[in-house]
Amino acid sequence: MYLRRAEMKDLPQIESIIQDGKRHLAAQHIDQWQGIYPDTKILVDDIQNGHTMILVEDYEVLGAAAVIPGPDDSYQDIDGKWLTDDDSYVAIHRVAVSANHRGHGLAGKLFNAIFEEVDNFDSIKGIRIDTHPDNLGMQHIIEKSGFTKTGTVEVKADDLTDVQDFAYERLTKTAVPAGHTA
Template identity: 45%
Template sequence: MQLRKATMADFDQIITILKDGANQLAEHGVDQWQGDYPSHDQIKEDIKNGWAYLAVSDDHETVGAIAIVDGPDHVYDNLNGKWLCDTDNYVVIHRVAIKSEHAGKGYATQLLNSVINKIRQSDKVDSIRIDTHEDNKAMQHLINKMGFTQVGKLHGAYRPDETSYVYELKK
């Protein structure tokens, strides 16, 4: 699995991957990404800041998308919980999606492994943070499998009545 930094030329492809991800969530009864998040403006900001990446399989096919956002991330300003590392030197994994035709083939695990390995090479990062909807059991399983620790909850960070579980991995 390779990570390729996205450019504005990749915008439509990222939007398509994320909409596909939203549809997969809806098919599994998960109410995540069913509103206006992630927005077109958010994706443009991800690309502009160098946070957006495409996941490319070993056979050179784009299979997914991800954002690796530099901290501090104000989404976490109202965390109900306690961080493992009291630091602003962290990155956040957001907006993870694998195309539906590639689901169930281990690409999400490969993608997170690639991201974690990339981040661990940085001397400027103390931890990795990630969150997911309380009903997104598949993502919670993946996050736990990758060694993250649940550190708290967010209420209303993405939509008013939505709860997300928040995780951290010490580098």
């Protein structure tokens, strides 16, 4: 199992995983991703901009996430306080894992692989993410992965309005003081 940047040839598998995620959220009565977002145009833009990271095993895409350098429009205003004070962060968006492998800890493995990748860049001090207040599963994975809840943000990219997502940040190894762990 390994992490790599997505290519256009991966788009059908990524779209399938996103649709799995939409159905999974709908089955839990969570209105996150229940409109057009994220649509094919966003997924294509993510791939073309080199933002989509995929977890792969035996040519199968097991999970995907967009890892986007700051600043992020949704993170400019927070009801709370970020752990980092500038734009030296990456934002993780559109996290999804294959329904065929749900329950095998893939989201955590995807996060850990992204952390290893991001930790190679001295200029990145934080990793930010947000999720819907009703998405308890993702909140659990985020917190288990070492993120700190920092407040709430209004997501600008989603087609839903007036939803205040829970915001989280995790410091990178570069930002962690000596003697502490990320």
